[in-house]
Amino acid sequence: MSSVSPPHSILFTCDGVSRHFGSLKAVDCVSLVVEAGEILGIGGPNGAGKTTLFDVVTGLTAPTSGRFWFGDREITGLGADTICQAGVARTFQLNAAFDTMTVLENVLVAAHFGRHPRLFSGFRLGRATREAAYAALEFVGMTHKAHAIVRDLPVLDRKLLMIAGAVATNPRMIFLDEPVGGLTAGEIDVVMDLVRKLQKSGITIVLIEHVMRFLLQLSTRVIIMHHGQIIFEGKPEAVPEDQRVVETYLGAGATTRLKRFFRDKQDQQAADA
Amino acid sequence: MTMSSTPTLMARHRAPYGDLAMALLVIASLVAIPYVVESRYLLGQVILALFYATIASQWNLLFGFAGVFSLAQMAIFGFGGYATAMLCVYFGWNIWPALPVGAVAAVVFSLLIGLACLRLAGVYVALLTLAIAQALYLLIVTDTECFRMVGSACRQFTGGAVGFARFGDFGTRALFRAKWLVGNYAIVSVLFGFTMLCTYGIVKSPIGLAFRALKDNPGYAVARGVNRFQSQLLVFGVSAFFTGLAGGFYAAHFQAISPGILSLSQLLFIIAATVVGGIGTFWGPLVGTVVLMVADEAMRETGEYRTLGLGLIITAAIILMPNGLIGRLGDVVGWARKRFAAKAPSLSATQ
Numbered sequence: 001m002s003s004v005s006p007p008h009s010i011l012f013t014c015d016g017v018s019r020h021f022g023s024l025k026a027v028d029c030v031s032l033v034v035e036a037g038e039i040l041g042i043g044g045p046n047g048a049g050k051t052t053l054f055d056v057v058t059g060l061t062a063p064t065s066g067r068f069w070f071g072d073r074e075i076t077g078l079g080a081d082t083i084c085q086a087g088v089a090r091t092f093q094l095n096a097a098f099d100t101m102t103v104l105e106n107v108l109v110a111a112h113f114g115r116h117p118r119l120f121s122g123f124r125l126g127r128a129t130r131e132a133a134y135a136a137l138e139f140v141g142m143t144h145k146a147h148a149i150v151r152d153l154p155v156l157d158r159k160l161l162m163i164a165g166a167v168a169t170n171p172r173m174i175f176l177d178e179p180v181g182g183l184t185a186g187e188i189d190v191v192m193d194l195v196r197k198l199q200k201s202g203i204t205i206v207l208i209e210h211v212m213r214f215l216l217q218l219s220t221r222v223i224i225m226h227h228g229q230i231i232f233e234g235k236p237e238a239v240p241e242d243q244r245v246v247e248t249y250l251g252a253g254a255t256t257r258l259k260r261f262f263r264d265k266q267d268q269q270a271a272d273a
Numbered sequence: 274m275t276m277s278s279t280p281t282l283m284a285r286h287r288a289p290y291g292d293l294a295m296a297l298l299v300i301a302s303l304v305a306i307p308y309v310v311e312s313r314y315l316l317g318q319v320i321l322a323l324f325y326a327t328i329a330s331q332w333n334l335l336f337g338f339a340g341v342f343s344l345a346q347m348a349i350f351g352f353g354g355y356a357t358a359m360l361c362v363y364f365g366w367n368i369w370p371a372l373p374v375g376a377v378a379a380v381v382f383s384l385l386i387g388l389a390c391l392r393l394a395g396v397y398v399a400l401l402t403l404a405i406a407q408a409l410y411l412l413i414v415t416d417t418e419c420f421r422m423v424g425s426a427c428r429q430f431t432g433g434a435v436g437f438a439r440f441g442d443f444g445t446r447a448l449f450r451a452k453w454l455v456g457n458y459a460i461v462s463v464l465f466g467f468t469m470l471c472t473y474g475i476v477k478s479p480i481g482l483a484f485r486a487l488k489d490n491p492g493y494a495v496a497r498g499v500n501r502f503q504s505q506l507l508v509f510g511v512s513a514f515f516t517g518l519a520g521g522f523y524a525a526h527f528q529a530i531s532p533g534i535l536s537l538s539q540l541l542f543i544i545a546a547t548v549v550g551g552i553g554t555f556w557g558p559l560v561g562t563v564v565l566m567v568a569d570e571a572m573r574e575t576g577e578y579r580t581l582g583l584g585l586i587i588t589a590a591i592i593l594m595p596n597g598l599i600g601r602l603g604d605v606v607g608w609a610r611k612r613f614a615a616k617a618p619s620l621s622a623t624q
Contacts, residue, residue: 060492084498092496098489100553109486112479114498121504123478165497 011036011173011204012057012088017066018228019049019056026052028228029066034173039195039205041219041236043212045249049228050208051093054175058090059083070173085117089166090175093208095158097150097165104146106161107133107168114169136168139201140194156187163194167203174198176207180214188214212250212258224249237262291606292473295556299469303462307455320458320526322566323465327519329546329558330472331512337553338476339508340488342399345386346516347540348406353379353517354524354534355413355431361440368441372521379517380510387509391502394491410535436531443525457526464522468515469559475511476555484508545583549590551597560598 012034019027027049034040042050055061057068059080067076075083084090089110098106111132112125137143140160145153150161159179166174179195180188188211195218199205209215216222216236224232224245232238232245239245240258250258310316332346357375360366366374386405390398413431420430428435445456475481483504486494495501524530533539542565550561568586572579594601 058496060496079500080492080495081498081500084496090496092493096490096493096496098486098493100489101485105482105485109482109494109499110497112498113483113500121478121480121483121500121507123474123480125479125482169498 009036010034011071012206013069014057015067015069017053017056017068018064019052019061020064025049025228027056027063030225030228030230031066032223032230032233034204034206036172036204037199037202038220039199039207039218041215041222042206042208042225043210043215043222043239043249044225044231048225050225051177052228053225054090054177054206054208058088058175081113082117084114084169084171087170087172088175089114089169089171089173091159091162091166091177091179093177093181095155095162097153097158097161099151100149102147102149103137103142103153103161104133106150107136107164110165110168111136111170114165132168132170136164139167139197140164155182156190159183159191160194163191163198167198171203173204173206176205176209178208178210180209180211192218212254213261216258216261289477292555296469299559300466303466307458313454316454316458318566318570320454320461322562323461324519324523324526325543325546325566326559326562327465327468328516329543329550329562330468331516331519332543333547333552333554333558334472334475334484334512335508337547337557338481338488339484339504341390341505341508342395343386343390343402343509344399344540345383345402345406346543347535348402348409349379349383349386349513349516350520350523351409351530351532351535352382353513353520354530355437355520356517357521358432358437358440358524358530362437366441368443368521368525371441372518372525375521376514376518379520380513383509383513383517384506387506390509391505406535406540410532413532413535432531434532436529436533437524438529440528441525442528461522461526464519468519471515473555480504480507545587547597549587549597551594551599551601554597554599554603557597557599564598 010033014030014032017027017030018025030049030053032040042053044050052061056063057075059075059078059082063076067074069075070083070086070088073086075086075088078086098109101109108125108129112129113121115129115132134143137146140163142157142160142164145157150158153161163174163176163179176195180191183191192214195205195207207215207218216239219236222232222234222236222239223230224239224242226248231248232242234242240250240255240262246252246255306319307316310319328346328350332343335341335343335346353375355375356378357368357371360371360374361368386402389405390401393401414434416429416431416433418429419427421428443457443460445453445460449456476484483494483499486497486499487501487504491501520530520534523534546561546565547558548561549564550559551557565583565586569579569583572582575582590597596603
């Protein structure tokens with residue numbers, strides 16, 4: 001996997017970010033950097049604080065302490081709408097959408113309000129807004145469903161639509177929260193191709209996922225969280241080798257499968273060479 | 274990302290033929306009514322229905338489109354009416370300049386309510402707004418302090434339980450003499466048409482899109498760049514402007530305003546009309562108002578069963594047509610369109 005971007009161009013920085021709910025330290029002093037162009041995968045058991053971390057850095061939940069930057073701009077304390085307009089989009093674990101609206105209207109909202117700040121929402125949808133919305137639908141391959149009501153869509157389409165909504169805000173960075181949760185194997189491949197396509201188009205990606213095959217195949221770097229803290233950071237291949245990750249998260253069975261997966265991949269690459 | 278625009282999609286904006294047809298029907302009816310309706314009583318009821326439809330359309334904008342479950346709708350209507358009346362009573366204003374000022378006063382009142390509701394959701398908005406509305410009603414009704422003397426009678430600042438009367442009218446009595454009611458009808462029709470036109474523009478604009486997005490999923494809307502603070506204040510302000518304006522027109526039409534309009538039954542009628550017609554549909558509040566008013570008139574002779582009958586209609590509407598009459602109509606149109614499309618695979622199938 002050749003990196004197109006120059007090394008060490010840091011796009012996103014988190015410095016000692018915490019979010020406590022009473023005595024529960026959902027996110028406990030997390031520091032991390034995301035480099036431009038990479039796919040950073042975040043794994044870890046349920047309740048590890050992954051989604052809370054996403055909520056904090058995308059402005060939906062205020063941090064208890066800590067600061068974070070997007071490029072050179074500090075975005076700590078900004079509203080979710082402002083962070084979105086700055087170029088950081090996200091998707092949600094639950095299939096969030098505007099259920100009573102059409103597919104097209106869903107992305108139009110994102111394209112109109114999410115691409116840049118507006119003093120006033122305006123009375124007309126501009127041409128640029130429409131084009132951004134159509135391009136986003138085309139990107140995920142949902143153009144033919146543009147006029148369907150979102151309520152009636154199957155789960156894969158809802159996941160794709162959420163990504164289309166993120167794309168329509170013209171982001172430089174996308175946080176994907178469990179993009180393949182609840183999908184079949186074939187559907188997972190569709191989303192995997194799409195995430196690669198996002199990366200190729202120059203968007204930096206941070207993703208949370210429990211489907212290990214997806215997480216480890218896509219990510220250029222992996223972080224494993226537990227009890228609000230980072231317990232592992234490194235290459236995907238190293239994940240099943242780490243004793244603590246195996247104990248707290250993966251378990252013996254999954255570890256063996258993953259090791260076999262990486263061995264097969266190595267053999268494949270050797271055979272190809 | 275490829276920016277190849279998809280012309281097929283761009284060209285396929287559904288033309289709002291349905292809305293256009295409905296608008297023409299409404300305009301035609303409004304023009305025809307004074308020629309057809311000879312009874313002054315009935316014409317008066319039509320004017321009342323236009324007021325109700327106007328208020329309901331704004332409550333629908335708040336709740337049906339923006340998802341704000343406000344129960345202060347009649348309070349804002351009353352606020353506009355009282356502000357207009359008090360400008361005339363205390364400052365000797367003519368009714369016409371007092372109308373827009375009264376509407377602006379209602380906007381300010383509503384924005385304060387909107388600010389108070391900003392951090393609340395769903396049923397808590399309903400509780401707070403109902404509390405404000407009831408407080409306003411009680412403040413007026415229980416006001417006994419003498420503010421001025423009219424002849425030998427003592428009058429309160431708020432007008433008390435009696436309210437205000439004879440502070441001016443549209444000027445139609447002087448202008449049209451015996452036909453003054455038709456003049457008032459024309460004025461209220463224009464108010465109604467103006468309100469509906471502006472509301473349509475808002476609903477179909479990006480503002481309307483933001484309202485609907487916030488209603489469907491506030492968290493997701495904010496994450497896609499929608500400013501909740503601005504949108505919420507906007508919907509409180511816009512709906513209050515037209516509601517308050519209607520309040521002023523109501524006061525001017527009846528040449529009187531009293532706390533009765535703030536009562537719960539008035540509010541419930543507005544909500545019922547919107548529910549029967551279809552919450553969140555543009556034409557729902559109008560259709561619902563017409564249906565309920567006609568039903569109410571038809572049951573006039575039945576005395577106490579009148580309320581029971583209205584209750585039955587509302588219950589039936591909720592059970593049989595959860596999306597109201599307009600929602601049911603939409604189902605039928607959608608079904609017919611599907612049937613038609615299946616029989617004649619035309620252009621739409623190739624896209």
